[in-house]
Amino acid sequence: MLGSFVGRDDQLALLDRELELVRAGGQRPGRALLVRGRRRVGKSRLVEEFIARSGVPAVYFTASMQAPEEELRLFAAEVAASDLPGAAIYAELGPTTWDAALTVLATALPDDGPSIVVIDELPYLTGTDGALEGTLQKVFDRVLSRRPVLLIGVGSDLAMMEALNAYGRPFHQRAVEMVVPPLNPAEVAAMLDLPPADAFDAYLVTGGLPLVCQEWTPGAPLMQHLAQVLAVPTSALLVSGERALAAEFPGETQARRVLRTIGAGERTFTTIGQRAGGLQQASLNRSLSVLREKRVVAVDTPLSTRPSRESRYRVADPYLRFWLTFLGPHLAEVERGRGDRVLARIEASWSAWRGRAVEPVVRESLVRLPAEARAGTRGVVGGYWTRSNDPEIDLVVADREPVAGRIEAVGSIKWLDDAPFDQRDLAVLVTHRGQLPGAVADLPLVVVSRSGVAVDGVTAIGPADLLQAWGGRP
Template sequence: MFVGRQTQLARLNTLLRHVREDEDAKPGKALLIRGRRRVGKSRLVEEFVDRIDVPHLFFAATGRPVRDELRLFAEEVAASNLPGAAVFNGVHISNWDAALRLLATTLPDDGSVVVLDELPYLVAADNGFEGTLQRAFDRELARKHVLLIGIGSDLAMMEALNEYGRPFHQRATEMVVPPLTPAEVAGLLDLPAADAFDAQLITGGLPLICNEWPVGMPLMDYLQQAVGDPTSALLVSGERSLAAEFPSDVQARTVLQAIGSGERTFANIGRAAGDIPQGSLNRSLTALMAKRIVAADKPLSTKPASKDKRYRIADPYLRFWLSFLGPHLDEIERGRGDRVHSRIRASWTSWRGRAIEPIIREAVERLAPPVILDEHKVPGVVGGYWTRTNNPEIDIVVGDRAPNTKHVIALGSIKWLENAPFDHHDLGTLQAHRTQIPGAAVDTPLIAVARSGTAVDGVVHLTPENLITAYEP
């Protein structure tokens, strides 16, 4: 079942319409689509080409040697509905320059779509591919009424393809395919707002996982069903993503597992990863952050402390998978998913309390201010604050900018428990911490994000229902 993505589909249709109607000498256009693995980029484009009534080619690279990719490309073109596809029957192509020039001869005059999926594989396998693609686009493809779409999950590489100094610079527009939002998850699974945020922690908003979650099923019931099936998308998506990202980099996976187990500081990650040397740990963390798999957070205040950097898994689903599923796949495969489920149930509340923080901060940033603090009319950025000793540690800090905040607009606390509202004790703790954060004043507004409501006055109270409105159109 295909869900959501109406904004992206509309944009694709608009680009194709411009390609077909453009009377310039070079009507062809290029689009680079990026997004994390298994977020549904290829599925989106497949849905698009299925809905349109124009000839198209959809080629997915495999990471094989260049000669094999060229052979598969020729076979895919020959099997496509491009009007000149027959020229590829039985042809032997020795390089991408010849392949793309020949492709141009197959394209019609009234509009077509050419998709190169897993574009980073082609770039990695052939150092000259970017230049070849640029020349083919400038000399051949751009003169055709064709929409050329490149898709990739290597976020850093896909961003770099369009940067200044690279061959394809300024030749393509860009599109980012995000995960489904908590509001989309709520609508798809028919869950109340609070449960939808919890579901976001498990699925990461990945459509493939959401589609196997029965509508209306409670979270723990779905988990019990999923861990009982070794082929569940919830189980296999994590391993497939890691295998694609790190086919041979064992050390990066070890560091990732250390962060996934809950370690957040540089020193603790290094110890948990087997006391690897600092230089090696730095390289692994740099690579993980470049791939947008790991995020590094800094305390947000008027006196930022760069040495107090903390690391986390950027993808909620992968964080859940590394914490509960990946280390215990052997149990699931031998039919003891019940043990995994019991382990999740026992640790869920404490694990969720930390894991929900980045998602809540994103939602608050979408709302804050002026929506929640009317007297402040700047957009606002949201982070957290901590010291090396975690005294204090503040869940929410709203500043006027990042990373060098000039004014702390508000600060707050997250209490994500089913049966415990934000109470006087929580308020007293937050008021005491307000005096310890650089840039805050005694009258700095306070925010309480509480799953079960609040029993006190004097705070801006945000419920799950408030937060989910941040994702509405």
């Protein structure tokens, strides 16, 4: 095996099940699986580990955005160099089209047991060769599905990978889909040997990206870790953001400018357009559509019994949000050996930045908690605000979204060091509860606090409780 994994048991189990279905045989034993996930989330590493554990013959090809004929040549070279039983024969045939390459591939596969064929960065191929989807579908239906092979397509372009299996596309309903998520907060806590509150800090910085987490010395405090990696211009924490943006938006300079504006803290449509260079409404809409389609930006709307148009935009990935705020604008300083300046900015702004950045993570954590742990409520979790931010409510639990039929609870997030939720905070929350459309006077109050709760009459939730929502140790 290639090494230990943290938090990948579910994905490995799914891959094992697919291979067992191939092994079970039948008239059409061949199976197809489409694996998607954000860049640097560990998809390729996961599939390679699966192949190593399986012990069956395999070929692993990674596309690289080269000319179609060069991609085909590289694919043929990978097959010829693989441990497939017919690899030598395949090398002699030298197919010159993808139709021939995939059809002849069947002759290299074993007859008496399963094998695995992986095409990584599949969207690179389908994006440059419009006929490849149809070719893949034809060869899979006529040839590969009749052989004991697990065909795995891997891709980081989430929208394109979803589209491959969509209705009306050639490969529709031919593949099982699997999403490889980042490490969740509990997995980050286990990997980095951190207590619950510190684990959430680490999650906000790393986004749960395994490669970024691997740089962290287990048990190290946040600022100590940042001081170490900011002294290394090639650290994964520094370079992963720029590489992800270059890969996702190679020709979308305006979309990248809009993303950087959102990363800098702008949240409303109007202010984003103004700070991104005075973009016209149509241009801004196009950029935001690209960013949302690629799952890089999320949009939140106020949750209450009254419809609202006060949408707010945020960077969906915690790591990228941190990178855009603190690292991306100052890479030149790190390269000059002045990572200490970057660290000083982070230390000065950390508490305020963290308070806002942790909100979507807390809401997602609350959704995972059982009802008894959150005042007996079972609904969706969001927030509420008005254009003037009076009121602005961190937590709203309701029966449905985007417009609630019934409000079940309201709450507050106070994520400060050494500052528990106190009587003054409670007074503000009670006042805001009375201003929320659909709320009643005796609605339960839920408080999430990093440093504890110093009042009665509320459901108190701390970092350890949130970590348990993700499967962390009690």
